[in-house]
Amino acid sequence: MSKAPVALIILDGFGLRDEVKGNAVAQAKKPNFDRYWNKYPHATLRASGEAVGLPDGQMGNSEVGHLNIGAGRIVYQSLTRVNIAIREGEFDRNETFLGAMNHVKKHGTSLHLFGLLSDGGVHSHIDHMFALLRLAAKEGVKKVYIHAFLDGRDVGQKTAKKYIEQTLEKIKEYGVGEIATISGRYYSMDRDKRWDRVKKSYDAMVYGEGPKYKDPFELVDDSYANGIYDEFVIPSVMVKENGEPVATIQDNDAVIFYNFRPDRAIQISNAFTNEDFREFDRGPKAPKNLYFVCLTHFSETVKGYVAFQPTNLDNTIGEVLSQNGLKQLRIAETEKYPHVTFFMSGGREEKFPGEERILINSPKVATYDLKPEMSAYEVADALVKEIEADKFDAIILNFANPDMVGHSGKLEPTIKAVEAVDECLGRVVDLILEKGGVAIITADHGNADEVVTLDGKPMTTHTTNPVPVIVTKEGLELRDGGILGDLAPTMLDLLGIKQPKEMTGQSIIKH
Numbered sequence: 001m002s003k004a005p006v007a008l009i010i011l012d013g014f015g016l017r018d019e020v021k022g023n024a025v026a027q028a029k030k031p032n033f034d035r036y037w038n039k040y041p042h043a044t045l046r047a048s049g050e051a052v053g054l055p056d057g058q059m060g061n062s063e064v065g066h067l068n069i070g071a072g073r074i075v076y077q078s079l080t081r082v083n084i085a086i087r088e089g090e091f092d093r094n095e096t097f098l099g100a101m102n103h104v105k106k107h108g109t110s111l112h113l114f115g116l117l118s119d120g121g122v123h124s125h126i127d128h129m130f131a132l133l134r135l136a137a138k139e140g141v142k143k144v145y146i147h148a149f150l151d152g153r154d155v156g157q158k159t160a161k162k163y164i165e166q167t168l169e170k171i172k173e174y175g176v177g178e179i180a181t182i183s184g185r186y187y188s189m190d191r192d193k194r195w196d197r198v199k200k201s202y203d204a205m206v207y208g209e210g211p212k213y214k215d216p217f218e219l220v221d222d223s224y225a226n227g228i229y230d231e232f233v234i235p236s237v238m239v240k241e242n243g244e245p246v247a248t249i250q251d252n253d254a255v256i257f258y259n260f261r262p263d264r265a266i267q268i269s270n271a272f273t274n275e276d277f278r279e280f281d282r283g284p285k286a287p288k289n290l291y292f293v294c295l296t297h298f299s300e301t302v303k304g305y306v307a308f309q310p311t312n313l314d315n316t317i318g319e320v321l322s323q324n325g326l327k328q329l330r331i332a333e334t335e336k337y338p339h340v341t342f343f344m345s346g347g348r349e350e351k352f353p354g355e356e357r358i359l360i361n362s363p364k365v366a367t368y369d370l371k372p373e374m375s376a377y378e379v380a381d382a383l384v385k386e387i388e389a390d391k392f393d394a395i396i397l398n399f400a401n402p403d404m405v406g407h408s409g410k411l412e413p414t415i416k417a418v419e420a421v422d423e424c425l426g427r428v429v430d431l432i433l434e435k436g437g438v439a440i441i442t443a444d445h446g447n448a449d450e451v452v453t454l455d456g457k458p459m460t461t462h463t464t465n466p467v468p469v470i471v472t473k474e475g476l477e478l479r480d481g482g483i484l485g486d487l488a489p490t491m492l493d494l495l496g497i498k499q500p501k502e503m504t505g506q507s508i509i510k511h
Helices: 031-039 062-071 078-088 095-107 126-138 160-174 195-207 216-225 266-273 317-323 334-343 376-388 401-406 411-434 484-495
Strands: 006-011 042-046 111-116 144-150 178-184 236-238 254-257 291-296 305-308 328-333 355-360 394-399 438-442 467-471
Touching: 006 062, 006 411, 006 484, 031 411, 031 438, 031 467, 042 484, 062 317, 062 334, 062 484, 078 126, 078 291, 078 305, 095 111, 095 126, 095 254, 095 291, 095 305, 111 126, 126 144, 126 160, 144 160, 144 195, 160 178, 160 216, 178 195, 178 216, 195 266, 254 266, 266 291, 317 328, 317 355, 317 484, 328 334, 328 376, 334 355, 334 394, 355 376, 376 394, 376 411, 394 411, 401 411, 411 438, 438 484, 467 484
Parallel strands: 006 394, 006 438, 111 144, 111 254, 144 178, 254 291, 291 305, 328 355, 328 394
Antiparallel strands: 042 467, 178 236, 438 467
């Protein structure tokens, strides 16, 4: 029997913006998207700030977007939760933080703070590190060392000095703390199993190996002079006058990893916490009895203490589809696979009954502007096979390209990325329509809509622009200005399934 699937298609990083300059979405030739937009009911959705549980004005991101989409409600993000905890004093009473501080006081050892040094708010926020510095001073911890992961991706490419300056000011204000190592997030926050990168960061922190500097600003200047910007700064070690490292991570120390977003925190955390770690040789000084704190729950594989435990999300889209006996497929390439599975399911690793998953490997290139089509054609090929086999009632699909290539800040490759996705979109959606199904075409946040600023500078960050939503069914009327949390209720509406009370979003289809 032929199935008429309802597919939720997420064009990652595909925002809408009137200004055409620097806008890869507007400049790309996308006949399929345009055809669906012109023929079918369409609207826009808010995908940033308070509409997705972030602070007002904060740009959305893939993790937040997929959580909100799958939950069918506004999910208050870790950033907002931690900010509220700091504001209301709960942060200073957090037993996990205090446990780490008591551990180093008991052993006479050092506390290490590491994480992404920026206010991008996607993976971390520098204010959370400052709150930890303040708390360490308040608790009488004497030896506090900062291992700074430079950003250059969720913030401007060359902004490291600003954040280093702010850090040195706070160190002075609180009378505690020193910068021990500095590395680009490309190394310390890899998520694609490039363990050689992670090892360089690990060896800097544990062995004091890497380029040596007495002054962090000199390190940044040297990197820039060599055309290496924040994201790619080689893991480097700050040294004292005598050439010895300021600090390395040793037995009985404590670490607080202040990133709140898990996906890029897992690999480096595993290197520190997993006894059976085999991805690279940690050498003779792998720290023992390390009190390792993760700001949030990173993964089952990370054996650390968690400062902010996850809030359970019940009755996400996957669970509701499963309870109603429907077969569902989640499909994406490596870079966005956790998003259509783990995040879409509200932070749940396991499949629901009736759920199948297809992972297509992302290409192994240094940066995706070198291969803007990424694995979109392979994703489309695999999905076409599944649709033709009439197996699934519901499909959740992610095309990674507009986001991953948009992060390069290069316009031409990002235009190519959007065009490749449009070609694949046409194949998939036309087949769904042929089967009598419906596609909801949307995005999780903006990015490719502003790749170059109006004054010609590369923009590697996400945007706060609205995202499109098209429902490929004629005769419907859609409500404009909804939120990402309205997409799951819309999908259930099209499938004729009652929306659970936990889903507080509303279908965008007017009845």
